[in-house]
Amino acid sequence: MSYVKALTCRECGKDFPKEALHVCEYCFGPLEVSYNYEAIGKVLTRELIESRGPNMWRYRELLPLEGEPTVGAQVGFTPLVKADNLAKALGVSELYVKNDAVNFPSLSFKDRVVSVAMSRAKELGFSIVSCASTGNLANSVAANAAACGMENYVFVPHDLERTKILGTLVYGSNVVSIKGTYDEVNRLCSEIAGRYGWAFVNINIRPYYAEGSKSFGFEIAEQLGWKTPKHIIVPMAGGSLITKIWKAFKEFEKLGLIDEVDCKVYGAQASGCSPIVNAVKAGRDLIEPVRPNTIAKSLAIGNPADGYYSARTMRDSGGTGEDVSDAEIIDAMKLLAETEGIFAETAGGVTLGAAKKLIERGVIPRDESIVISVTGNGLKTQESLEGNLEEPPVIEANIADFEELVNTSGKKYAVKG
Ligand SMILES: *Cc1c(COP(=O)(O)O)cnc(C)c1O
Ligand SMILES: [Zn+2]
Numbered sequence: 140m141s142y143v144k145a146l147t148c149r150e151c152g153k154d155f156p157k158e159a160l161h162v163c164e165y166c167f168g169p170l171e172v173s174y175n176y177e178a179i180g181k182v183l184t185r186e187l188i189e190s191r192g193p194n195m196w197r198y199r200e201l202l203p204l205e206g207e208p209t210v211g212a213q214v215g216f217t218p219l220v221k222a223d224n225l226a227k228a229l230g231v232s233e234l235y236v237k238n239d240a241v242n243f244p245s246l247s248f249k250d251r252v253v254s255v256a257m258s259r260a261k262e263l264g265f266s267i268v269s270c271a272s273t274g275n276l277a278n279s280v281a282a283n284a285a286a287c288g289m290e291n292y293v294f295v296p297h298d299l300e301r302t303k304i305l306g307t308l309v310y311g312s313n314v315v316s317i318k319g320t321y322d323e324v325n326r327l328c329s330e331i332a333g334r335y336g337w338a339f340v341n342i343n344i345r346p347y348y349a350e351g352s353k354s355f356g357f358e359i360a361e362q363l364g365w366k367t368p369k370h371i372i373v374p375m376a377g378g379s380l381i382t383k384i385w386k387a388f389k390e391f392e393k394l395g396l397i398d399e400v401d402c403k404v405y406g407a408q409a410s411g412c413s414p415i416v417n418a419v420k421a422g423r424d425l426i427e428p429v430r431p432n433t434i435a436k437s438l439a440i441g442n443p444a445d446g447y448y449s450a451r452t453m454r455d456s457g458g459t460g461e462d463v464s465d466a467e468i469i470d471a472m473k474l475l476a477e478t479e480g481i482f483a484e485t486a487g488g489v490t491l492g493a494a495k496k497l498i499e500r501g502v503i504p505r506d507e508s509i510v511i512s513v514t515g516n517g518l519k520t521q522e523s524l525e526g527n528l529e530e531p532p533v534i535e536a537n538i539a540d541f542e543e544l545v546n547t548s549g550k551k552y553a554v555k556g
Contacts, residue, residue, distance in 0.1 A: 141205045142179045146171065148163035148165070148170055149170070176390070176393055185365060196215075205262050211254025220236040222478070222479050224479055238481060239355065240484070247516060253280055256341075273296070274519070296316075306519060322441050353387035368509060370508070375438065378443045381453070382449050407462070408460070409462060414426050438485075462493065475487060482516065
């Protein structure tokens with residue numbers, strides 16, 4: 140049974156049927172899924188949610204399917220790690236890492252949006268799925284399509300990390316590499332969607348896709364013991380995830396599953412592609428597109444579809460935006476790995492790097508709860524570390540060479556105790 144009321148225009152409020160639509164035909168505003176909260180409130184309780192399996196479908200009443208999910212039944216419910224070592228390093232008292240670096244099956248939060256989008260695409264009768272991707276979406280569409288036997292086409296900019304290309308090809312996906320930026324790939328895909336009638340998960344069925352991100356927020360609130368953190372830092376590409384975490388918190392509040400939301404939301408981008416943060420810092424509503432130039436390729440969207448709404452989410456919640464240089468991204472990736480044993484991709488470096496700056500500037504206080512959103516796995520962006528880590532010494536396989544190393548290397552390899 141579905142609790143979806145309609146697709147509703149975010150600008151003029153007009154309702155549209157639950158089909159493969161994404162823009163309002165009256166004002167061109169984006170469409171968003173709206174629900175019958177009164178009916179959901181009658182059935183959805185903490186106890187019911189807690190009685191269900193450890194995956195994102197434990198919140199199924201708040202996700203936009205008509206029937207049971209047919210794609211990604213095991214996605215979600217990733218760890219919320221109490222990060223005491225990192226807290227100490229940053230000088231804060233209560234810190235958590237929401238770790239979607241280990242999301243199933245493709246090791247990024249994109250599995251959440253793809254499982255909803257593809258399940259809905261099947262309900263709507265599509266047989267071919269597709270996407271424009273900065274890398275992680277490609278991995279996820281390819282993996283989930285393979286698992287459910289759907290033909291799929293994946294479009295990416297030609298300069299992606301090698302691992303993200305190989306990690307898409309391996310599933311037998313039809314990958315097309317485009318000589319251009321993500322924004323150019325996206326424009327081409329809009330044309331293809333119109334002409335071929337495929338389900339582009341993040342274009343023509345975007346309203347359903349985007350709802351999957353809410354599960355990231357639902358899980359954080361549940362895992363914190365049914366409350367929101369005081370501060371959450373979220374990486375932004377198209378700017379959808381950050382708006383949906385906020386929507387998730389607000390829905391839980393509306394349904395009485397948590398008390399009043401008391402949480403500031405901060406958006407993080409790389410300085411080499413920070414159109415949303417630029418606007419927030421300047422106090423502007425208008426997002427000025429940029430041409431991306433950063434190692435954080437998964438976030439390299441120069442003309443973000445939800446830029447305006449993500450800026451508003453930060454402002455409405457009392458948060459703000461911050462950007463970090465490529466060097467700061469690498470430093471933060473190393474800091475997270477060295478303190479918590481979590482290997483995040485470049486986007487994780489962006490998020491932690493931005494959090495660190497906001498804490499140091501006194502914008503985020505040191506004595507309140509903070510959640511850092513890790514959305515992708517470091518094994519997929521290893522080349523960003525090339526030349527940034529000290530290489531291991533190479534010795535012959537004998538004890539004399541090892542002792543020589545211990546005695547001459549100074550502190551690093553000196554035998555302790
Ligand atoms: C896609 C992506 C994001 C951001 O998603 P948006 O909803 O487009 O802002 C964040 N982190 C990673 C690793 C991603 O792949
Ligand atoms: Zn409208």
